[in-house]
Amino acid sequence: MATPNTLTLELQNLSCASCVGRAQRALESVDGVAEAPVNLATETARVSLSAPATTGDLANALDRAGYPAQRDTVVLDVQSMSCAACVGRVERLLKATYGVLEARVNLASERAFVTYLSGSTTADALAAKITKAGFPSTLREDSATTGPRDKEGEARALKHKALLAAALTLPVFLIEMGGHLYPPFHHWVARNIGQTNSHWFQMILTTIVLFGPGRLFFAKGIPALLRGAPEMNALVALGASAAYLYSLISVFAPDVLPPGTANVYFEAAAVIVTLILVGRWMETRAKGRTGEAIRALVELAPDEATVEVEGRMITRPVAQVITDEVIVIRPGERVPLDAEVLHGNSLVDESMITGEPVPVAKAQGDTITAGTVNGTGALKARVTAIGPDTMLAQIVRMVEDAQGARLPIQALVDRITSVFVPVVIAVALLTVAVWILFGPDPALGLALVAGVSVLIIACPCAMGLATPTSIMVGTGRAAQLGVLFRRGDALQTLQAVDVVAFDKTGTLTEGRPELVAFDVLNNMPEDELLGLVAGAELLSEHPLAQAVLRGAEKRGATPAKLENPKVFVGKGVVAETEYGQLAVGSYHFMHDQGISMSKIGERTYALRKSGHTVFFAALGKRLVANIGVMDPIKKEAKQIVQRLENDGLEVAIVTGDDATTAGAVASQLGIATTCVEALPEGKAKMVAQLQAGGQKVAFVGDGINDAPALAQADVGIAIGTGTDVAIEAADVVLSSGALSGVVNAFEISRRTMTNIRQNLFWAFGYNVALVPVAAGVLYPVWGLLLSPMLGAGAMAASSVLVLSNALRLRFIKPALKEAT
Template sequence: MTTATTLTLSLENLSCASCVGRAERALTAVDGVSAAPVNLATETARVEFSAPATADALAGALDRAGYPARRETAVLEVEAMSCASCVGRVERMLAATPGVLEARVNLASERAFVTYLAGATTPQTLSAKITKAGFPTRPREDNASTVPRDKAAEAEALKRKALLAAVLTAPVFILEMGGHLFPAFHHWIARSIGLGTSHWIQLVLTTLVLAGPGRLFFTKGIPALLRGAPEMNALVALGTSAAYLYSLVSVLAPGILPAGTANVYFEAAAVIIVLILIGRWMEARAKGRTGEAIRALVALAPNDALVDVDGKTITRPVSQVVTGEVVVIRPGERVPLDGEVVEGESLVDESMISGEPVPVAKVIGHTVTGGTVNGTGALKARVTAVGPDTLLAQIVRMVEDAQGARLPIQALVDRITAVFVPIVMAIAALTVVVWLVIGPDPALGLALVAGVSVLIIACPCAMGLATPTSIMVGTGRAAQLGALFRRGDALQTLQSAQVVAFDKTGTLTEGRPKLTAFEVADGWIPDEVLAMVAGVEAQSEHPLAQAILQGAADRNVGPAKVKDVQTETGFGLRAQVNGQRVLVGSQQYMAREDVMLTGIVDRADPMRSRGETVFFTAIDGQLAALIGVSDPVKPEAARALQALRAMGKDIAMITGDDPATAAAIADQLGIDYVDAGVLPGGKVAAIEALQALFGKVAFVGDGINDAPALASADVGLAIGTGTDVAIEAADVVLSSGALSGVVNAFEISRRSMTNIRQNLFWAFGYNVLLIPVAAGILYPLWGVLLSPMLGAGAMAASSVLVLTNALRLRFVRPKLEEPT
């Protein structure tokens, strides 16, 4: 009989009894739901259900009904995970908790990222469940430091254990292996202290190794084995126990063993512990370096701030400063928090945020960002954001979320590691049986060696570390190069995108249009006409209108007084100026208003061919002037597009600008695919058309109108100087407006995926090749039987190799430098 589950869900958008009824009907329609009363006052639903109903199904039904269940995300700090099997166990336990929608566990950062339905469970409940399973866990509070757990203390503790184990093991190794390597030494031991005494010395020292430095493998591995969830520690515990117990019987009761099989393998058990501890020590050191990017970002924020209180300056911890207070920023100091300048002028180095090397002038009314460096002037700023709301904290959170991502390539690893350890144990058992049945004498000793070697050499550690370490280091390095991956899976998708589509204005161009041409028809006075046009455009908030106003100001022409201004959406403006009817707008607007397009209209095409947007001005029905406004192409645009083409990418441009202007920009930059005159809603269709033609598409944009396209593209890259809406819709945020960030994001994506494939190839290839060798497949041919000690060394080395390979991503050079 299936056990019923009860969940209390917190719902949104409930406003009346009708909403309650619709939400209840949506829930009860899910197969398996027996009751789902909804409470309008508390905005909750108490759902009783059993299989086949799931939390995902309930959430989906509420989403479709328009009353979504609130989701929350918790970050859990998980300790004692040692391999991919541990990760799989923790993930399965979290995912099986009622109300949990998604659980991602990262072995490298030792964190779990859990998305759950609000009200159904809590981070404390989840932590308690995982802790009870043998993995001490605690939830990270929202205001807690996001600095990755420092592995220095752990590495130092492992170093001490490895050294102690090595000191105790050295005599064991010398006594036993010295005799095997040098027969004379064996005879000397037999004559001097006797083989029996030698075995007792090995027994005592090996017992100290296993009970002391090696105890951690047993305290973690044996409980996991008894719970039916064996992992790497269990394999080590089984292998060393087998070697130790067999040797113990050989010393204490050799008569119960078949003749000729009473051999000791104390050195194997002890050396295995030493080598794996050394591997864990090196692994901890390497893991500590994977979080350097986040630590470097967090270190940018100062600990203290100078606060202006009633004219007096006092020092206060940044954590105690609240919004609205005024902080004093002395020359050369870091800005403590986000704020708005209320006094002073200075140049501020914002390169850590924007990547731009040139300091930015700050005056009263300008914003400053926490972590940036003040120049030579003193500033006072009113604090606008503290704690997790600061830009630096948001960047850290963005990098951290990406580092916790699960890439599609990880699915294969998950399927294999879910059954890896039980399969290894089965192979080890089968190896022992086969050796006992068909092995040469002494079969029992050879069977033991082969079985222990299989247990020890298997390495789910390397499998578990192969992907997350590369993600952590890769996304961290990307952040340093100005590309913030908001979604970690974009790291894999980006490098496979065949087409890179760009918005034009503000992305390929500066986004700051300028008045570049103003030509009047015969009989009109330029300054008088420009004054009329400026007066009309002063009533508009369009960026091109601002360009015309600035151009008039540069020509010392003030705007004329206007009245009865009307906006003709998509066409232009009309107004009355000194009793005259003035029209400013597109050529289509002039045609619609029956303005004769003669004379200077012939000059429009050459202007468009230069990439200028052309406006027409008519006064009392007569064509009076042509206005050319252009948005300069970014200096680095050509180099960036050339670098992308060198990577084998096709380049496209999707813009709302008129086709002639778009074509001029495309010719200038060598863009092959242009879709111009596209309305905001049409950009999604343009993206879909490119996807149908080429496959995966990356789209780069910056404006509100780009948000739908950024969301619909396979990977959306938002220019960091763009709007908040665009940034929220994107998968990757480029912290500056420079297009070099696009190139560097592609380079990091390519290098990271190459690194992951190398790691996975090694992690899987290592086991595929060496487990059969450990089982003795080479023995019939060449008499080679792998020593458990060599297996332990190879296993430890495999994890260190994977981590070391991932750490190479820290040194990836930018494919394209920021413009200076």
């Protein structure tokens, strides 16, 4: 019987002895749990468990009981991963740790994202476990200050190794292969150097290559092989060792080998190591570029800030600035921290955060964001967020989370690579056996060449890099364009969406009503009557009242000072003027005040039909004005809707407004489908109805009332200028309020998924096509046998090709520029 493992879990919602009993019974109901005493004072449970109980079973039992276990998520930097087999090995180690709920490992970013039950293990213990398995690991610091790990030093070291190996390998290659390609050269070597001396010279140089620059393959590959977890380094070490050891036997004990088979393959061993070092160097350089976008984000914020202290300006490191301190941003400087403007006016370039190229005007009361660039005006601002709480830090974390995501398409890759390397080794052994049994003379030499070629050419590097590199570059470019993927799998889901449903207010429209019609129905001058109406609205906080005040200001009308104003919330307002009592309000309010509404006429009906909210003004008992207010449609909305429809997507409006208002907006934008008069939960039901026919739906919204619909949709897209609740419920966040971000999101999703498919097609197709060639299937017909050197070159080229293809995503253009 297995020895039980003991876990300490931190529980939530424990408040009394009965809670303790329920939580303990929930844990002990899990098959495999021996005991689970719960401590109310420390709010912990100490669980003794063995198979078949799993960490997930414990978490699920506690969730159902209402006492969820506290969860922690950490990010680990993991080194020495070279292929998909390494990723699988690290993931299996983490998932086998009691307490771990989820583990995702990303080869391109060399990070592991681990979620575990608090108290069951620690980040240091997880890092130590991976390190012990041969993958040095450390807990990642705050990404807002560190960014992706710099690959320059690693690339530089690999470059030196590759150049040294190339310099040592070149003479070996020329001596051996030169003689095959140009027979007179072979005779010259035999005559002037001698065959034995030539072999000794090749052996010395190859030994230096293998145990100098190439030592890393043996240092990592052999231990992995002995642990029963072979990966890329193990395949390279096996292939190079086979060629090298066979050559040593041919030099020192040729009689051991069958007659005619004592040949040297030193050049194959040396060239294999050299080409793969060159490939690894190029791969590392390319990997470094995959993190450029997020690194650029990290570097946006300056290191120092100018702080005002008792009237003096002091330059201080940003890390030492605290909230509510006053900072000064001079013209042309970057904003060091999130802040609220106290004094000054300027235009601020927010393109690096929002993706929008037009600078934004900032004045007293406006917010400014760390990393943005101040224009020509000086600003004084109060710090509102520091360190990991700044918008820039949150964006970086969001992008990193998305980059570490495991897309559904990755499941196929995982299943194949989990068995790939052992299968390759078995195929190589089978290849050697078949050649020895059925091959022509010298069968043993040909068997060695074929076996080594299979081992080398089948390294699963390209498979491991195919998906994560595209995700890293795609989500990084998305962030530069103001599109933040909060959930990585939304990147795949979005390209399969059939319907894009928009909330109306604040999404398709500006979200701020404006006065667009003021029809005077008596002989009073417009500015005088509008001044009276504005004066009556001064005390009201209703959005329509604020629209009238803004409209009066724009038209040069001064709000009049009225006597005895009375506000009827949600209905209207009355006040005394020199012309008698003024009433401003809705149709029903006017009727209740005893005012004849016979003059509203065709103009009022026309305004209502076009989506305006219409209310009225009366002096005494006579109607004197029709007032039309409308929430303006965003200037780019029609263009964006047309672009989505041109891309084959159905566009719908889901709104709480009435059919007339929503229909007017839909008519102007050319949208056929409208779902109206929906409460927050009603919006979610309408999204569900759209989904009922098997369609995938993306919902775009910005308000608290949009959160249920954002959560219900297959992909929720939140306007970044909206509420925190909406943003938290969304899968994708547009960091600016521009609707162009919606099209950018779809374009990035489509292009990234196309890129991933291209990478996978190449990675799988390369192995499917070339492994049989390496094994020698073409030899009986055409006498072709793939050289291990060509195999090494092809393997290195495959990884570089996958990375180079992914890097093309850096050049995705903003959708609005394409649409204009």
